[in-house]
Amino acid sequence: MIQPFDDEYFMRKALQEANLAFDKGEVPVGAVIVLNNQIIARAHNLTETLNDVTAHAEMQAFTAAADFLGGKYLKECVLYVTLEPCQMCAGASYWTQLKKIVFGASEPERGFINLQTKLHPKTTVVSNVLENECSQILKRFFIQKRNLN
Amino acid sequence: MIQPFDDEYFMRKALQEANLAFDKGEVPVGAVIVLNNQIIARAHNLTETLNDVTAHAEMQAFTAAADFLGGKYLKECVLYVTLEPCQMCAGASYWTQLKKIVFGASEPERGFINLQTKLHPKTTVVSNVLENECSQILKRFFIQKRNLN
Numbered sequence: 023m024i025q026p027f028d029d030e031y032f033m034r035k036a037l038q039e040a041n042l043a044f045d046k047g048e049v050p051v052g053a054v055i056v057l058n059n060q061i062i063a064r065a066h067n068l069t070e071t072l073n074d075v076t077a078h079a080e081m082q083a084f085t086a087a088a089d090f091l092g093g094k095y096l097k098e099c100v101l102y103v104t105l106e107p108c109q110m111c112a113g114a115s116y117w118t119q120l121k122k123i124v125f126g127a128s129e130p131e132r133g134f135i136n137l138q139t140k141l142h143p144k145t146t147v148v149s150n151v152l153e154n155e156c157s158q159i160l161k162r163f164f165i166q167k168r169n170l171n
Numbered sequence: 172m173i174q175p176f177d178d179e180y181f182m183r184k185a186l187q188e189a190n191l192a193f194d195k196g197e198v199p200v201g202a203v204i205v206l207n208n209q210i211i212a213r214a215h216n217l218t219e220t221l222n223d224v225t226a227h228a229e230m231q232a233f234t235a236a237a238d239f240l241g242g243k244y245l246k247e248c249v250l251y252v253t254l255e256p257c258q259m260c261a262g263a264s265y266w267t268q269l270k271k272i273v274f275g276a277s278e279p280e281r282g283f284i285n286l287q288t289k290l291h292p293k294t295t296v297v298s299n300v301l302e303n304e305c306s307q308i309l310k311r312f313f314i315q316k317r318n319l320n
């Protein structure tokens with residue numbers, strides 16, 4: 023059975039955002055926020071462009087989604103992000119009361135899982151959706167960067 | 172000996188910011204960022220006004236300080252904040268490579284200390300500067316809020 027709106031579908035949308043980051047010379051991480059199978063926010067990492075370490079894809083997506091909804095909680099929303107969120111972004115998700123986090127590539131060193139960042143009790147997690155594509159774009163970015171330096 | 176630029180001096184500046192938040196009906200938390208004894212950013216909690224759970228005083232202060240400096244790292248900067256930072260804000264401080272965090276009131280439940288958020292290895296912490304004043308303004312806020320509801 024075709025399931026057009028499954029986790030892979032939305033992760034591909036997050037990957038499109040990661041590609042936009044790549045083209046700007048940003049560490050290629052992308053995110054979308056989904057409510058009732060509709061994308062209500064899209065964002066990609068802009069830490070270099072904005073000169074701001076807090077400008078991770080997820081942080082911008084949370085702000086944009088709350089703005090769209092006109093309420094600061096994202097209780098029924100799902101975050102799709104190509105890289106496992108860091109402590110800051112997972113900590114932000116706690117405050118949003120997010121329903122679910124779906125991420126692509128794991129980040130064992132700086133990701134929230136090994137660092138044991140506390141999520142909101144209602145937030146569930148799905149790991150490693152399109153893991154290969156999500157980590158390949160990061161690898162490609164860092165190889166290119168190394169070759170340019 | 173008079174030490175005009177000690178931790179209490181800058182915490183009073185953060186408390187002034189907390190008072191601005193109080194007057195706007197925001198949970199009264201204020202922050203300043205100091206570089207070489209100069210305040211380079213001031214901010215207070217604006218989560219209600221901006222309808223955005225990421226708009227904690229510290230997050231705005233990090234963004235403003237990086238903007239002021241024209242560089243995204245705050246390696247020589249000190250954050251003064253009236254309430255112990257949460258996971259999100261402590262996680263953001265990791266990315267800024269902040270020199271020092273000085274906070275006022277403790278937050279045992281949602282603060283970064285008990286939740287063991289990882290700080291940047293170079294970041295030091297000073298706790299409970301003007302603790303009483305910093306927690307009193309919070310208590311006053313929640314009592315007033317309870318009475319209004």
